[in-house]
Amino acid sequence: MAKERLHPKSIKDKVWHYCPGCSHGIVHRIIGEVIDELDIQGSVIGIAPVGCSYNNYEYFDFDVIQAAHGRAPAVATGVKRVLPNHIVFTYQGDGDLAAIGTAEIIHVAARGEKLTTIFINNAIYGMTSGQMAPTTLPQQITTTTPTGRDTAYHGYPIRISEMLALQEGTVFVERVSTHDVKHIRQAKKAIKKAFKIQQAGLGFSLVEVLSTCPTNWQLSPVDSQQWIVDNMIPYYGLGNLKGKDIKV
Ligand SMILES: Cc1ncc(C[n+]2csc(CCOP(=O)(O)OP(=O)(O)O)c2C)c(N)n1
Numbered sequence: 001m002a003k004e005r006l007h008p009k010s011i012k013d014k015v016w017h018y019c020p021g022c023s024h025g026i027v028h029r030i031i032g033e034v035i036d037e038l039d040i041q042g043s044v045i046g047i048a049p050v051g052c053s054y055n056n057y058e059y060f061d062f063d064v065i066q067a068a069h070g071r072a073p074a075v076a077t078g079v080k081r082v083l084p085n086h087i088v089f090t091y092q093g094d095g096d097l098a099a100i101g102t103a104e105i106i107h108v109a110a111r112g113e114k115l116t117t118i119f120i121n122n123a124i125y126g127m128t129s130g131q132m133a134p135t136t137l138p139q140q141i142t143t144t145t146p147t148g149r150d151t152a153y154h155g156y157p158i159r160i161s162e163m164l165a166l167q168e169g170t171v172f173v174e175r176v177s178t179h180d181v182k183h184i185r186q187a188k189k190a191i192k193k194a195f196k197i198q199q200a201g202l203g204f205s206l207v208e209v210l211s212t213c214p215t216n217w218q219l220s221p222v223d224s225q226q227w228i229v230d231n232m233i234p235y236y237g238l239g240n241l242k243g244k245d246i247k248v
Pocket residue numbers: 049050051052053069092093094095096097100120122124125126127128133213
């Protein structure tokens with residue numbers, strides 16, 4: 001008897017290398033479902049970051065290119081301009097997008113590149129053992145802020161989505177979360193809309209996903225979901241920042 005398929009066609013039948021309770025696997029699955037539903041498995045190209053999801057090409061069953069740290073938006077620009085009929089997206093963590101890659105992402109938005117970014121904000125550098133990221137919250141303990149992020153010394157977290165929504169070339173920005181099923185469904189809806197906006201050729205679209213890093217937050221998977229609710233959502237705020245009325 002054929003094995004029942006429990007995951008999207010666009011996701012390979014593999015066990016994630018991610019830690020228990022990590023959001024990366026959830027977001028991969030959402031992206032896989034959206035690609036299946038839009039029937040674009042053969043015409044989508046992902047750009048992988050540097051960070052814990054550097055090898056997401058091991059899981060995505062479609063073309064993925066690995067970019068140098070922070071450079072996914074620049075690589076995506078080249079790919080999209082050469083293959084304008086393909087759906088091109090970058091998948092980037094907060095260290096990758098909001099620190100070393102800040103310049104690339106701002107200019108992609110300013111140029112209105114017709115591509116999509118999925119921004120995984122877990123408020124920390126996950127892969128390299130939990131250093132402070134630009135998105136680390138005030139008072140948050142990390143390996144480089146062992147007594148908590150002191151805004152007077154370390155500065156304030158960057159609200160990337162708000163900043164990118166200001167760029168004229170950006171047409172759609174939404175901040176979503178993965179802390180429960182209802183919000184995972186909303187996240188999927190936002191990602192699907194972002195891809196459809198790209199199909200319609202309207203401009204740059206971005207979905208920021210508030211995500212967990214139980215290992216470096218030193219919390220259990222369940223407590224990590226609650227940490228998003230108690231700490232991340234009050235600072236970052238969920239919802240649409242641009243393009244709410246676009247019908248695609
Ligand atoms: C040019 C360069 N600088 C620094 C690093 C080290 N490095 C690897 S991943 C990473 C940060 C990853 O954090 P994030 O993008 O938030 O991804 P996460 O692991 O949290 O998903 C850093 C600084 C590198 N690989 N290359």
